[in-house]
Structure formats: structure tokens, C-alpha cells
Amino acid sequence: MYDSKGRTIKEEVLTKHTPMVKKLAHQLKAKLPPNIEVDDLIQAGMIGLLDALSKYEETVQAQFETYAVQRIRGAMLDQLRENDWMPRGTRKNMKKIELVLNELQQEYSRHPTEIETAKKLKVSLKEYQKMLSEGAGHQLVYFDDFNGGGGEDSDHFLDRFYSDTSSDPLQALINHGFRAAVIKAIENLPEREKLLMGLYYEQELNLKEIGVVLEISESRVSQIHSQAIARMRGVLRNQKWTGLSSNT
Known part of the structure; x- marks a missing residue:
């Protein structure tokens, strides 16, 4: 399905929620050492958003953002866990x-x-x-x-x-x-x-x-x-x- 601008519904959802991903990334970055790149967090967050979009079963539209926030934060934390690795x-x-x-x-x-x-x-x-x-x-x-x-x-x-x-x-x-x-x-x-x-x-x-x-x-x-x-x-x-x- 496409919206009025010719975008797929998936593209529309991603575009709509990208600012939220960036906001969550900057909120988390503020609590982390300088060596953590905010762009890496945003990239991980976008993967989390895609995961949320593919797994969410739409019942009430207003609930998607709450579900997506959990998946986005989880993806960012997974990225940080990987960076924590030390022999x-x-x-x-x-x-x-x-x-x-x-x-x-x-x-x-x-x-x-x-x-x-x-x-x-x-x-x-x-x-x-x-x-x-x-x-x-x-x-x-x-x-x-x-x-x-x-x-x-x-x-x-x-x-x-x-x-x-x-x-x-x-x-x-x-x-x-x-x-x-x-x-x-x-x-x-x-x-x-x-x-x-x-x-x-x-x-x-x-x-x-x-x-x-x-x-x-x-x-x-x-x-x-x-x-x-x-x-x-x-x-x-x-x-x-x-x-x-x-x-x-």
C-alpha cells in the first residue's frame, strides 16, 4: 500500500519515527562516555525500529510507539553490550x-x-x-x-x-x-x-x-x-x- 506521496506504509512509518530514534539515541548518549558515537546508536535504533515494524501486530495504532520504543532501546543496549567486549x-x-x-x-x-x-x-x-x-x-x-x-x-x-x-x-x-x-x-x-x-x-x-x-x-x-x-x-x-x- 502507498500513501498520498507514493511512499509505502513501511517507509511512511520509518520516516515518521526516525526523529524519535534520534531523540532516544541522544538521551542515551548523554549518559555514556565520549568514545560512544551517537551515529552508531542511531543506526542500531533504526534496526530496532525495523524489527518493531515487522513484528508489531496492529490493534490500536497509538500503541505502536510504545512497543517501538522498547525495541529501539533494546537494540541500542545490544550495540553497547557488543562494544563492552574485552578479553x-x-x-x-x-x-x-x-x-x-x-x-x-x-x-x-x-x-x-x-x-x-x-x-x-x-x-x-x-x-x-x-x-x-x-x-x-x-x-x-x-x-x-x-x-x-x-x-x-x-x-x-x-x-x-x-x-x-x-x-x-x-x-x-x-x-x-x-x-x-x-x-x-x-x-x-x-x-x-x-x-x-x-x-x-x-x-x-x-x-x-x-x-x-x-x-x-x-x-x-x-x-x-x-x-x-x-x-x-x-x-x-x-x-x-x-x-x-x-x-x-
């Missing part, structure tokens, strides 16, 4: 670093140095920095953290929020004070790491540009960023923002 061994090493950084900070009542952290991990400084480099892309929150049953490497950030009725896990975190906890964790970072996080997340500079500002190599920036994220995850775990205790 199991690397994720495990970063988790060890998180735990050691937090343990040493409590023991020393200050931030441990890289040499102290490497010694606690029983590796050389060079090996420790290699672990940080391999952990490039380590994120503060993984969508696997929301699943409540990802095995020994899963941190279950939302174990204490399963009763929340929000369909958006990131919004559930924000609603329960996670944003404030993150801001405080950043403020408590060592000065260099705090500056780096500000340049990356607030000024939206890339690693190469940050290297110029800090007068260090891009690879060194990546290491410091990985360590900052690990330090923050360790602190948040200790504050019971995950399903694990600090000594797990």
Missing part, C-alpha cells in the same frame, strides 16, 4: 588491579604508587604498565555489570537495585546516587589522574591531545586512564556499588 584474561587482570589499588589505599591512607602496586601484584613495573596498556578501553560501568549472574568476573553493579522499576539501568544508577559517588571518586583521584579524567570526559580531548597537554606519550596517557578507572571501580566496589565486597 576475559584482560578483564580479570584489571579486576585484580582494582582490588589491589583499593587495598593499598586503605593500608597506606594514600594513593599507592605504580611501583607499590606492581610489587603487591608480584609483577615488575614494566609488566604492570603492560597490563594497564592492555586494559585500554576499560570502562567505569559495563552492561555485563547489570546482569546479576555473569560468573566470577562479573561485578553486578545493580545487585542492590533489582527491584527498581526503571527500564534504563543507567538511569537507575543515577537515581540511586551513583552519579554523586562517581563525582566524589574523581575528586579523590591523584591530581594527574583527576586532570586527565577532566580533559577526557569534560573537555572531550582524545588521548593524543591529552598527551600534548600533559607532555607525555599517548600510550602513557592510556595507562594512566586505565589506572584511574581501575582505582574508581575499586572505590565504588568498596562503597557497595557492586554485589562484591571489597575483599572478594
Whole structure:
């Protein structure tokens, strides 16, 4: 069937709801790190819209948008889950670093140095920095953290929020004070790491540009960023923002 402009009904529905897909993508992007491209979310959302259109059984026209929103958001979250992928061994090493950084900070009542952290991990400084480099892309929150049953490497950030009725896990975190906890964790970072996080997340500079500002190599920036994220995850775990205790 065609409308008055010669478009198929399918094309008409897609055209009508494309602005909604873009709106949902930008709403989600606002809660995500700068490295997530909004165009990727929009592309995933359009796939979700097509899926909704093919599966929806029209009864009351006004209900389609509600159904489509669920399919669009689901497609975007699936895209983010795929981007969360990191080799199991690397994720495990970063988790060890998180735990050691937090343990040493409590023991020393200050931030441990890289040499102290490497010694606690029983590796050389060079090996420790290699672990940080391999952990490039380590994120503060993984969508696997929301699943409540990802095995020994899963941190279950939302174990204490399963009763929340929000369909958006990131919004559930924000609603329960996670944003404030993150801001405080950043403020408590060592000065260099705090500056780096500000340049990356607030000024939206890339690693190469940050290297110029800090007068260090891009690879060194990546290491410091990985360590900052690990330090923050360790602190948040200790504050019971995950399903694990600090000594797990």
C-alpha cells in the first residue's frame, strides 16, 4: 500500500519515527562516555525500529510507539553490550588491579604508587604498565555489570537495585546516587589522574591531545586512564556499588 506521496506504509512509518530514534539515541548518549558515537546508536535504533515494524501486530495504532520504543532501546543496549567486549584474561587482570589499588589505599591512607602496586601484584613495573596498556578501553560501568549472574568476573553493579522499576539501568544508577559517588571518586583521584579524567570526559580531548597537554606519550596517557578507572571501580566496589565486597 502507498500513501498520498507514493511512499509505502513501511517507509511512511520509518520516516515518521526516525526523529524519535534520534531523540532516544541522544538521551542515551548523554549518559555514556565520549568514545560512544551517537551515529552508531542511531543506526542500531533504526534496526530496532525495523524489527518493531515487522513484528508489531496492529490493534490500536497509538500503541505502536510504545512497543517501538522498547525495541529501539533494546537494540541500542545490544550495540553497547557488543562494544563492552574485552578479553576475559584482560578483564580479570584489571579486576585484580582494582582490588589491589583499593587495598593499598586503605593500608597506606594514600594513593599507592605504580611501583607499590606492581610489587603487591608480584609483577615488575614494566609488566604492570603492560597490563594497564592492555586494559585500554576499560570502562567505569559495563552492561555485563547489570546482569546479576555473569560468573566470577562479573561485578553486578545493580545487585542492590533489582527491584527498581526503571527500564534504563543507567538511569537507575543515577537515581540511586551513583552519579554523586562517581563525582566524589574523581575528586579523590591523584591530581594527574583527576586532570586527565577532566580533559577526557569534560573537555572531550582524545588521548593524543591529552598527551600534548600533559607532555607525555599517548600510550602513557592510556595507562594512566586505565589506572584511574581501575582505582574508581575499586572505590565504588568498596562503597557497595557492586554485589562484591571489597575483599572478594
